[in-house]
Amino acid sequence: MHTLFQSPFFKDSTYSRITHHDRAPALSPDRTKPKLKTVHPGTLYIVSTPIGNLEDITLRALRILKEVSTIAAEDTRHTGKLLAHFEIHTPMTSYHDFNKEAKTPVMIKRLEDGESFALVSDAGTPTISDPGYFLIKEAI
Numbered sequence: 001m002h003t004l005f006q007s008p009f010f011k012d013s014t015y016s017r018i019t020h021h022d023r024a025p026a027l028s029p030d031r032t033k034p035k036l037k038t039v040h041p042g043t044l045y046i047v048s049t050p051i052g053n054l055e056d057i058t059l060r061a062l063r064i065l066k067e068v069s070t071i072a073a074e075d076t077r078h079t080g081k082l083l084a085h086f087e088i089h090t091p092m093t094s095y096h097d098f099n100k101e102a103k104t105p106v107m108i109k110r111l112e113d114g115e116s117f118a119l120v121s122d123a124g125t126p127t128i129s130d131p132g133y134f135l136i137k138e139a140i
Contacts, residue, residue, distance in 0.1 A: 041113075043117075044107075044111060
């Protein structure tokens with residue numbers, strides 16, 4: 001499985017993108033022609049959130065939070081305040097130290113099936129000192 005990871009320290013500090021490269025099309029049962037229907041893997045966006053003032057968030061981060069199918073949040077109460085402030089109605093799922101081992105395989109499967117997620121922490125950029133590193137490691 002090939003992946004692409006762009007560090008938040010390069011190009012754009014708002015988010016990183018982890019994506020599975022397109023694979024060769026699956027072959028039909030007779031192994032001569034590609035199957036017509038292929039599923040494109042989804043994207044895991046690592047989205048930085050404001051540490052203090054909610055209005056310190058970027059427009060790109062807001063767009064991603066609106067467009068993804070699910071937001072994986074370390075603390076859904078904290079993230080819920082941010083989403084309510086900007087009238088974002090994307091479904092959330094909790095993703096924290098106590099459920100990361102159970103939720104990661106499910107989220108990876110959903111990514112492989114073409115869904116896109118935004119990973120957010122309580123404040124700042126996920127991965128430094130929160131459970132986000134576990135999901136990112138598995139996605140890579």
